Amino acid sequence: MSKSTLKNSPIMNTYKRLPLSIQKGKGTIVWSENGEEYLDFTSGIATCNLGHCPSDIQTALQKQLTELWHTSNLYQIPKQEELAHLLVRNSCFDQVFFCNSGAEANEAAIKLIRSFAKHNGGKQASIVTFQQSFHGRTLATVAATGQEKIKAGFEPMLEGFTHMPYNDNQTLRAIRELSPTAVMLELLQGEGGVIPADSDWIKELFSICKQDGILLVVDEVQTGMGRTGSLFLYEQYGIEPDIMTLAKGLGSGFPIGAMMAKEEVANSFQPGMHGSTFGGNPLACTAGTATLKVLSETDVIRNSVEQSHYLWTELESLKATYSFVKEIRGRGMLIGILIEGDAMKLVNKALHEKLLILSAGANVIRLLPPLTVSKEEVDLFIQKFTKVLQHFKEDQHG
Ligand SMILES: Cc1ncc(COP(=O)(O)O)c(C=O)c1O
Known part of the structure; x- marks a missing residue:
């Protein structure tokens, strides 16, 4: 044409x-x-959690812009180390892989799960995910996602995923029977309709995973970084997952993703098995560190x-x-x-x-207002939203 x-x-x-x-x-x-002027109760889809152009992040980025933007993961990157230490200190995980988006963080998790399966018994990895879930738009994360409309037109799908009903007790029995390598889920399904996981159901799932040696993987791309009232949502369920993925709010709008894991799982990655040109570059990690400091220290x-x-x-x-x-x-x-x-x-x-x-x-x-929203802005929202409903x-x- x-x-x-x-x-x-x-x-x-x-x-x-x-x-x-x-x-x-x-x-x-x-x-x-x-x-x-518009009142923004979307935060760039749960990304600008500190509001638009937050001054602490702006200052840190402006300084970094004059020093160093990008090197490569072939060298030590102190800014990456700093953010990794901070993430580890504020979570139950031991190690981090940095990338650029939520889908990439989940891709990394899926690769780590596959590598873990190879290193622990050598069988092919199988992963249980859930109906109505959303894990991203790359081919592996589309396969992981439990929504037909996301998959349509991109078949054949990557193998190894079984989608089960969410918040369902029959599912727990089915997981026991199937004994997959990993169960991967959002603790609150965002794109699928804002559906929180039932607390008892998650506790039971966690206990099954622990007893049967199944990895529990939480996708906190949307729920993480303070969005749901704690730094990470898993904290509210009193569980310790094996792997967690982050993106969106991690960089306050600067693109960065992360996949975190317990050491015994992270050990399944060796040099050369996974990588990313931009992943964890000094600029992105500066945004991440400044964001995490605001969330954890204020x-x-x-x-x-x-x-x-x-x-x-x-x-x-x-x-x-x-x-x-x-x-x-x-x-x-x-x-x-x-x-x-x-x-x-x-x-x-x-x-x-x-x-x-x-x-x-x-x-x-x-509704995804920034975490910095004021009472006056909530009042303004209610005023506008009442008109909309009327x-x-x-x-x-x-
Ligand atoms: C739970 C969850 N996982 C993964 C993703 C994909 O993230 P990204 O668009 O950064 O690839 C999203 C995006 O909405 C999400 O909500």
Whole structure:
């Protein structure tokens, strides 16, 4: 096809974009190209957890920009060591592999699981994942993902994954019987509709994994970095997984991913088995270290818990007013609102009110405010969101 017959944008057609060009951001506010102000309750999909352009991260990056951007993983990278030590100190894991995204972190986890299986008995690895899960868009993570719409058109799928029902006791018995190498899951399914794992179910799953020597892998790409009221969500379940993946909030918007593991599992990787050109470069690790310091040394997570309680109470009273609002669910600042109706219609209405919110599946609204959100901003959100719900109701009833 000649260039003249191609129309529209030179960007490939992989996203259905909303009609808003964002040019600037600070905290919970973004400004459009023509200077209009929007309240952002999406945080770049759980990425800008400290709000837009947080000053501590900005200062650290500005300094690093003048010193060193990139070398390669063929040399020692002190900035990488610093972030790895900090991650290890703040978690139950011993070692880290750095990459650039959530999908890459999960790819690394899948490779580590396969290598672990080879080193421990030599059998082929099998991994249980869950229906409605989301683990990324690369071929291995698409195979891991438990949603047909994500896989469609990309067959044949990578082998070795079995998808089971989430929060289901029959699943626990099936895992015992199958005895896979690993069970990989989100402790709160984000993209699949904001569905938290039942606490007793996770405790039982953890105990089965421990007893039967099955690796427990938590994908905390969306739930990690303070999003759900603790640095990592697994802490709230009182469990110690073998592997954890991170990305999104780790760099406050600067691309970085990480796969962490207990030493006895991490040992299955040897030099040459996995790698990444950009993974853990000085610039990305500077963003990661500065972010983790803010999360672990200031009261930003405590603020998010406080504001989350307040937001939750306000949302419950909206639910009592609007009968098409069926359920408020989630944890901390990862909140789902189940509605009767089309969630995208509500997202579009919110855009008219200069409010940015997300959907998660066909009928769930997802709220991901920054952890730094203030009470006044929650009030502003409720004011705007009430208007959105009212318009939605009027539309539905003519
Ligand atoms: C739980 C989970 N895992 C993995 C990913 C993929 O992350 P990325 O888009 O950075 O590859 C996402 C993205 O939404 C996610 O929510």
